[in-house]
Amino acid sequence: MNGLASSLAEIEALKGLTGEAARDIVVCPPFTLVEKAVECTKGAAIAVGAQDCHAQTSGAYTGDVSAEMLAEIGARFVILGHSERHSAYKEMDAAVAGKAAAVHKAGLTSIICIGETRAERDEGRAIDVVRAQLEGSIPDTATSSNTAIAYEPVWAIGTGLVPSLEQIEEVHLSIRQTLGERLGEDGYSVRILYGGSVKVSNAAAIFGVSNVDGALVGGASLKASEFAEIILAAV
Template identity: 75%
Template sequence: MNGLASSLAEIEALKESAERAACDIVICPPFTLLEKAVTQAQGSPIAIGAQDCHAKTSGAYTSDISAEMLAEVGARYVILGHSERRAVYHETDMTVARKAAAAHASGLTSIICIGETGAERDDGHALDVVRRQLRGSLPATATSSNTAIAYEPVWAIGTGVVPTPDQIEEVHTFVRNLLEDELGPDGRQARILYGGSVKSSNAGSIFGVRNVNGALVGGASLKGADFARIILASA
């Protein structure tokens, strides 16, 4: 829940770096800025996504936004199952899976978030949580072209604490194997993103970890110059 119309200037600041980037770039602003952000990003490699959607196409769901509505204004991606949605709004894996299916039906790529809390990791249950959330949140419609998985350990989000490269690799390799179990050979092509206190100073080392195919960036994406340095670290 960050960004007013003046924040769209940050997209403009990214365009030069985006042209030199070796990765796909997606910006997911609040709903109020989606249509303007699509216009702002036109002519650049930057795609626009949303931060959530409802599982239904329409109906008596006051304040909610459907995947079809997002697609109509030009969004191409949607983040689903973010840890804040799971914790604050009590979203279940089944809810996330239904939202992802709705996103796919509307032609959107879903970015499905999974990850354990600090207590779950301390108790030795990190991989169990990741397994449960991934299997429960992945709809039957998922493919490597319409779904990315974002591993975001809850204890690392906004804390400045980042898992070690070995910890990240362990989970990402585990997720890769799960995706191959769920999607067959297509699971080898699915993108697995890391999220949690990613910034320009650590992005390069994170991108170098096996089975890390990108990043889900939070606070460090609010300023175009900061985000640009992360983007260029992917080269």
Template identity: 50%
Template sequence: MTRRRLAAGNWKMNGTGANLSELDALAKAHPTPGCDILICPPATLISRASAATPAQISIGGQDCHQNETGAHTGDISAQMLVDAGASYVILGHSERREDYEESDTDVRNKVMAALSAGLKTIVCVGESLSEREANNTLDIIGGQMAGSIPDVVTGDSLVVAYEPIWAIGTGKVPTLDQIGEVHDFIRSRLERRFGAGVGRSTRILYGGSVKPTNAADIFAVSNVDGALVGGASLSVADFSPIIAALENA
């Protein structure tokens, strides 16, 4: 089964209106991309990014609340993201799990809200360095998948992103064999739980210090369907070569 590859950029808490010029430059660099391209800017930029960005680049949110409305100061609902022009949302990122103590149940509830609003969801999973060193990686990944992903997903509405916590923004990268082991495991778990249709059509991204210098090697690994990129997605100079590597994988 052929899966359209995805290069997703997570700007995190970076960027103002001045940075939107990077999106225009990115679109010009990839006028007919050979993979899907997604940028998830801060919530303050979603509406402007959606209005100004050519169709070959999708815009997404970095999080959403599990409720449609309510007394949740500072939060954003899935419906608000859609209204602003988003088509994707990142959920369960390790920074949300750690900084805001989000549980698997919290993530699952957010995924349900996002699906109800019509958003495609990128569900993040990943182990800490201590868990990796204790050889608990696959148990952690399996538990996060079981708890965070609801039964109602489809291959079109779900993307799974494997982001080893110890590799995010550190410059450290797992070996290619380690990446392959986890991605193969995620694929097998998806197929076992959801069947071959959903299991084989769901895209699995790798995230964690992906750079132009290592992207091609990572994209050659079994069941790596793209990348969730942090800092390198903030500039065309860094992100465009990663996209090119994915297009050529």
């Protein structure tokens, strides 16, 4: 929940990066800026997404937004199951799967978030927790063309704490294996992103980890100058 109309200038400033090959840039502003962000990125290789949606296409769900509504105004991606949605709104994996199916039906791409808490990590259950979340959050409609997975350890989001590269590699490998089991050969083409205190100083190292195909960037994406350096670190 960050950004007013004046924040569109930060998105505009990213247009100069669109000539960089092999990088997909997606910005996901709050609902109020999605349509404006689509307008200001026309002609640039920057896709726009939303931060959530409802599983139903319409109905008595005051305050909610459907995937069809987002598609109509030009959104192409939707972030689902972010840890803050889990903790603050008690969203369960099945709810995330329902939303993802709705996103796919609307022709959009889902970015499904999974990740363990500090307690679960300390108890040695990180892999089991992440695997269970992934299996419960992916709908049968998922493919490598309409789904990306974002591993975001809850304890690393906005804290400045980051798992070791070895820990990231271990979890991403488990995610890759789980995707292969669930989706067959296509599962090995699903993009897996890392999220959780990604910043300029650690982006290149994280991008160099096996099975890390990109990043879900939080606070560091609010300033174009900082976000641009992270984007340029993806080679």
